[in-house]
Amino acid sequence: MMSKYYSDILKDLSPYTPGEQLNDKKYIKLNTNENPYPPSDKVITTIKEYSGGDLRLYPDPESLELRKVLASHHGVDIDNVFVSNGSDETLAFAFNAFYTGKKIAYPKVTYSFYPVYAKLYNCQVDELDMLDDYEIDKKALMEKKVGLVIANPNAPTGELLDKDYLLALLENNSNSLILIDEAYMDFSQEESMAKYIKEYKNLLVVRTFSKSYSLAGMRIGYAVGDKELIFGLNLVKNSFNSYPLDRLAQVAGIQAIKDQAYYDALNKEIISTREYTKKALEELGCKVLPSASNFLFVKFKDLASFKVYEDFKKEGILIRQFSYISDYVRITIGKKEDMEALIEVAKEILR
């Protein structure tokens, strides 16, 4: 529908559709890459502690304490850190601040919010064709001299680009901003690229508390980059909403970083369950791409992805199917017992 009150920008938008958020608890929910384990007890206790009369007051618009803790976590300065209402908001601000009206490039199969931002901010996008099995064409990417957006590990495939390749890319394309979205990085065995922001002024690393910190419900994301980039993000943020992070999100984020050991153990467990699941699905004849994330990208022989999705749903398991991908589905790594249930259903489906 178009209304006479709309501005022209609404004409071409095609919004992002998140995975189903069914409140219905009867499903095993392996469709939106949530962490199967709860946040640490201390995070919960801290939120409760701050749930009081002070909620009448605005939060710190600068989120200073949270940024200080994040800066220390990544070994950078506080003015190298930007925080936002989930990493989607950071991504939106980054597209707006750095890519509006510009040429940019990213792999054709990647986080499907990127094309949405690109439309909203009028970017001209060069979508790079994938190689076989949805692999990123590293050679083609290296040749692009425009702004780049790279999910690393990539979503929904789980592919990890290694540090040396990314450093070469940053070196080779130093006049363009290279945004590396590390939403799933903590599920790899590699370190964040955030520590390279001092050497590479064209590097912006975007991260989230939604996956590895088990706080999707609190909406906390952040970026690490050169202070000029952070200044640019703040120009947009402060022209949009002074207080995107509420009081409880700020204290939850601070406590989560302090409880790093708890989350390291969770992530280790998820990695182990991922490898267990990969092996089991492969034994059933599925093709499973190598994954450095908390999900697997899986081809159930010659079954259409939509049918696989439907079959799992019928059996009480939600997985993610993308309309533009007909062969593979994405399966979030849950608890060991969730994956055992998934494997049992997979056996039925493949029979």
Place this chain on the structure above:
Amino acid sequence: MMSKYYSDILKDLSPYTPGEQLNDKKYIKLNTNENPYPPSDKVITTIKEYSGGDLRLYPDPESLELRKVLASHHGVDIDNVFVSNGSDETLAFAFNAFYTGKKIAYPKVTYSFYPVYAKLYNCQVDELDMLDDYEIDKKALMEKKVGLVIANPNAPTGELLDKDYLLALLENNSNSLILIDEAYMDFSQEESMAKYIKEYKNLLVVRTFSKSYSLAGMRIGYAVGDKELIFGLNLVKNSFNSYPLDRLAQVAGIQAIKDQAYYDALNKEIISTREYTKKALEELGCKVLPSASNFLFVKFKDLASFKVYEDFKKEGILIRQFSYISDYVRITIGKKEDMEALIEVAKEILR
């Protein structure tokens, strides 16, 4: 500073500066229009109740329950309600969806975030000169045939435009969207204009939980309007961030509306304290504009507003001074004892 990585949109931005958020509790904080009373006990209890393992899960991206409760509160349908991370986010989305690149008008002295949005979304703004004592020029406003943005009551003056005038404006300018920002409406004795959205397809009413629901710390705002307008807002929101309201904000908002009686009593108390303060300041020789909000706009005889601000700060009271207003200051209504303290300091300052 400008960086080679910036897009052109950063060139002209001049971000909004919120009032000081000093964590220092030694100040009586009458500068950002926060409610001096805590949220209801049930709101606090509800937040604590939902602070648990489910924070690992994304919130409902559609905030269905909260929108249902708001729809019922205003006697409209659920598809007439849009919710966001504070009303600033609703305002940003509305400017983006309806006013991008268009001609719009608003009074010169009003909420100072409007010019910021107008720059971000490239609007051509006709700023209407104020009459004496910062009164809105109702006749000039009635003659404008472009999109209008009206804070009602107006900020920082507190002026209320009456229902009949606004209905005439909606009738008279039916081809333009008229955004009425009711951030402070609950402190007037008038009803929200939200109930007129069925008759006036060009009416968008924006409201917040930050002031009258005492939840500035939780970031909840919303809009009520024709479903085509809400659809347009969702197009932008879903091209920007799927989940701007976290799980705790959603349940806090729901419970606050259910506890309406508690908030009605608070608001009544604030109105009474406002009238007490107005009278006391007038007795000291101040000029105090009529206010239908939780703040007063006050002229301390011939003292410069910046000096008044500084003098109060020295005595431990934070009030709001605007760089572009040299005579009046804005004073938030706190508890009775806060205002008694303010009046004592006012006596000193005026001596």
